[in-house]
Amino acid sequence: MPSNPQTLMLMLLGDFVLDRDVCVFSGSAIDALGRVGVSEHATRSTLSRMVHRGLLRRQRDGRRMYFGLTARAAGILHDGRRRIWETGAVNDRWDGTWTLLSFSLPESWQRQRHDLRSQLAWAGFGPLQGGLWIAPGRVPAQDIVTGLGLSAHARVFHARAAELTDIAAMVGDAYxxxxxxxxxxxxxxxxxxxxxxxxxxxxxxxxxxxxxxxxxxxxxxxxxxxxxxxxxxxxxxxxxxxxxxxxxxxxxxxxxxxxxxxxxxxxxxx
Incomplete structure (x- = not known):
């Protein structure tokens, strides 16, 4: 599926601005995204929104406006690089360990439950049964529950499956x-x-x-x-x-x- 203008803008900046201590002229960004079919109006709106979201900073040089990355945007792009080149999409070096997170929240805590499930899914967890979620490898799950203020309601373990466990079936159930x-x-x-x-x-x-x-x-x-x-x-x-x-x-x-x-x-x- 074609990407949205903000994602394309980040890809442009990640390739040619990140870690170079430079800013790019707005007209250059318009020309670059125009090659992907993004209109001038859409690119200008994207630049403005990214400034308001704390992703870009403006810098004027004469009559021209330039845009540079904020620390927040640089962090996002560095994370993307790690996911692409260090982590990758194919886990062919798994060491057999799993991170297990068990939680029990009061029935009325619907927002907290939603936030926890969303962050667990983002971190690679899948629901195995009830309040038990699993993820391959060692995942810093404690940081998630601590950040949400739920440490008293969750427990984190690292484990290996026993020989009788059908791991393929377990993966199919959880993901x-x-x-x-x-x-x-x-x-x-x-x-x-x-x-x-x-x-x-x-x-x-x-x-x-x-x-x-x-x-x-x-x-x-x-x-x-x-x-x-x-x-x-x-x-x-x-x-x-x-x-x-x-x-x-x-x-x-x-x-x-x-x-x-x-x-x-x-x-x-x-």
């Missing part, structure tokens, strides 16, 4: 495997064969944005306990091949397209 697979199959459908964009910069921005969207909520289940021909394996290889081949031509375009300026030592313009 929506069909939904996870569908995201990778959608990625493959868009990027195998003829790519959706012929422009190298447009292709690269869209490729990375869509891949990050596919893996962001993947709990990285151990591949040996997933259905045969798990699509993440093929999708990850395709992504890495396309990303590698797109880097040089996209960088060449960006070098002539993007007007960059060093970040000012003075405070950002509001």
């Amino acid at each position: 929506d495997l069909a939904g996870l697979a569908a995201r990778y199959q959608e990625f493959l459908a868009r990027w195998e064969g003829t790519p959706p964009y012929t422009d190298p910069l447009a292709a690269r921005l869209s490729l990375i944005a869509e891949w990050l969207g596919a893996i962001r909520r993947d709990p990285r289940l151990p591949v040996e306990h997933l259905p045969p021909d798990w699509p993440a394996v093929r999708a990850q290889k395709l992504f890495r091949d396309l990303e590698s081949s797109s880097l040089a031509p996209a960088t060449a375009i960006a070098a002539t397209l993007l007007d960059l300026r060093p970040e000012s030592s003075s405070g950002p313009e509001r």
Whole structure:
């Protein structure tokens, strides 16, 4: 599925602004996202919203307005890099450990229950039964419950399954495997064969944005306990091949397209 303008903007900044102490001219951002089919109005609105959300800072140079990353946005982009290159989508080095979190909340605490379940799902947990959730590997679950003020209502364990446990069946019970697979199959459908964009910069921005969207909520289940021909394996290889081949031509375009300026030592313009 095509990505939204904010995600594409973050991909542009992650490739050509992050860790370089520079800002990009708004007109350059408009030209870059225009290659992906984003209108000038949509790009200007995206830049404005990202400033208000604390993701970008403005910097004026003469009559031109430049935009740089805030610490919050840099953190988001660094996390995305880790998910793509360090964590990856295929868990083929699982050590057999699981993180278990058991919780019991009063029936009236519907908001707290919703918040806890949402954060557990984001961290890679799946509901096994009742108030027992599991995640592969060692996950800092205690940080989640502490952050929500629920330490008195939850317990965290690290364990290994006994030999009689059918781990594949357990994984199928706790996770929506069909939904996870569908995201990778959608990625493959868009990027195998003829790519959706012929422009190298447009292709690269869209490729990375869509891949990050596919893996962001993947709990990285151990591949040996997933259905045969798990699509993440093929999708990850395709992504890495396309990303590698797109880097040089996209960088060449960006070098002539993007007007960059060093970040000012003075405070950002509001």
